[in-house]
Amino acid sequence: MKNDAQDNQQLIKFVDKLCKQQPLRTAPSTLQLRVMRELQLQAALPWWRKSFINWPMPLQVLFVVAALLAAKLMLLIGDWAGIHWVSSAIAVTKSSSLVSGTEAMLTVTRHVSTQLLSLVPMSVLYTAILAIATLYLLLFGIGVATYKTLYAAR
Amino acid sequence: MNVAKKKPVHADEFASFMQAFQDMVFSTATRLLGNDRQAEDIAQEVFVKAYEQFETLKESSSAGGWLKTVTTNLCLNHLTRYRKRWRLFSEMKSxxxxxxxxxxxxxxxxxxxxxxxxxxxxxxxxxxxxxxxxxxxxxxxxxxxxxxxxxxxxxxxxxxxxxxxxxxxxxxxxxxxxxxxxxxxxxxxx
Incomplete structure (x- = not known):
């Protein structure tokens, strides 16, 4: 038992020394060119294709304001739809608070989904589910075949 | 879109920075990934990230540590993202x-x-x-x-x-x- 532990310690030291002795691998000569090309590509991108933090400040502010207005608009639409479509939502949508608006939107979504589903014949629904399951299995099969072809031999 | 003419800011300075660290970054990546081509992709990603932080990194004595940490994290993310999928097919055995x-x-x-x-x-x-x-x-x-x-x-x-x-x-x-x-x-x- 003691010998095993000693052997293991010896192996750890040996591998550690071996690893520490190894010089760095030389990076491919193409790396620097690739990085510079990528940086050039990124520098040439228009502002609207860069990440949000790289947008010009006025546009960032404008975007936030527009997003808030859009959110408010959605809540108002939720309120309006709640009043017109769902009787149970009427009481809730009397105030235009964030919570009531969201509740109304959820109620409307549920109501509309139920109505849409009731319009679709069951046979069509089952066929669609079967088709999705078949496609998923096909995708899984392609994945397995790709793995076996490209990676399994590695 | 004409992309070839636009040179990145501090390009020469950044090239020297890369020269100093590229072997370390590549070695770390290739040893973790066990694949030179993927290691080069990761090294590219690391240096693009480094360029975004270049103002800070060029003066920093811990630039090497920063690069090594980012390389390790990107490699582990890469392995988690891709290898777990393959494992589903290949390593169901113990x-x-x-x-x-x-x-x-x-x-x-x-x-x-x-x-x-x-x-x-x-x-x-x-x-x-x-x-x-x-x-x-x-x-x-x-x-x-x-x-x-x-x-x-x-x-x-x-x-x-x-x-x-x-x-x-x-x-x-x-x-x-x-x-x-x-x-x-x-x-x-x-």
């Missing part, structure tokens, strides 16, 4: 059975150093890198994190999300397999 382990045969390092010292540095490196690349991911990754990056067991466990006992077993087997893979070549050379 990891413990796929690499027959023979400690007695593997740990034959008596009179150790001199055996490897007989080889030239270049031969030794080539042999070592080949042996390392051939290790399965679950042995190579902890081995690199422990011996090259100097991470503690606890840190590695958190990074690669395995149990402590599995980590220790994989490390032990990885070390033994590494030495074992190098020994025949050394003996032949002798």
């Amino acid at each position: 990891d413990d059975n796929d690499d027959e382990f023979d400690v007695e045969a593997a740990i034959d390092i008596s009179g150790d150093d001199s055996v490897f010292d007989m080889l030239s540095a270049a031969e030794q490196q080539q042999l070592f890198e080949q042996a390392l690349t051939r290790l399965p991911d679950h042995q190579r990754i902890p081995l690199v994190l422990y011996h090259f990056d100097g991470m503690a067991y606890e840190e590695i466990v958190t990074h690669i999300n395995v149990s402590m006992s599995k980590l220790k077993t994989d490390l032990m087997r990885g070390r033994a397999a590494l030495v074992k893979a190098m020994q025949p070549h050394v003996e032949r050379t002798l």
Whole structure:
């Protein structure tokens, strides 16, 4: 038992020394060119294709304001739809608070989904589910075949 | 879109910065991933990120550490993202059975150093890198994190999300397999 532990310690030291002795691998000569090309590509991108933090400040502010207005608009639409479509939502949508608006939107979504589903014949629904399951299995099969072809031999 | 004419700001300075660190970044990536092509992709991603932080990094004494950490994290993310998918197809069998382990045969390092010292540095490196690349991911990754990056067991466990006992077993087997893979070549050379 003691010998095993000693052997293991010896192996750890040996591998550690071996690893520490190894010089760095030389990076491919193409790396620097690739990085510079990528940086050039990124520098040439228009502002609207860069990440949000790289947008010009006025546009960032404008975007936030527009997003808030859009959110408010959605809540108002939720309120309006709640009043017109769902009787149970009427009481809730009397105030235009964030919570009531969201509740109304959820109620409307549920109501509309139920109505849409009731319009679709069951046979069509089952066929669609079967088709999705078949496609998923096909995708899984392609994945397995790709793995076996490209990676399994590695 | 004309992209060729726009030169990145501080391009020359950044090129020197890259020159200083690119071997370290590439070595870290290729040892973790076991694949030169993927390592080059990761190294590119690391330096693009470094460029975004270049104002800070160019003055910093810890730039090397920053680059190494980012490289390690990107490699581990890459491995988590892609290898887990493949594992679904390929490694449903137990990891413990796929690499027959023979400690007695593997740990034959008596009179150790001199055996490897007989080889030239270049031969030794080539042999070592080949042996390392051939290790399965679950042995190579902890081995690199422990011996090259100097991470503690606890840190590695958190990074690669395995149990402590599995980590220790994989490390032990990885070390033994590494030495074992190098020994025949050394003996032949002798």
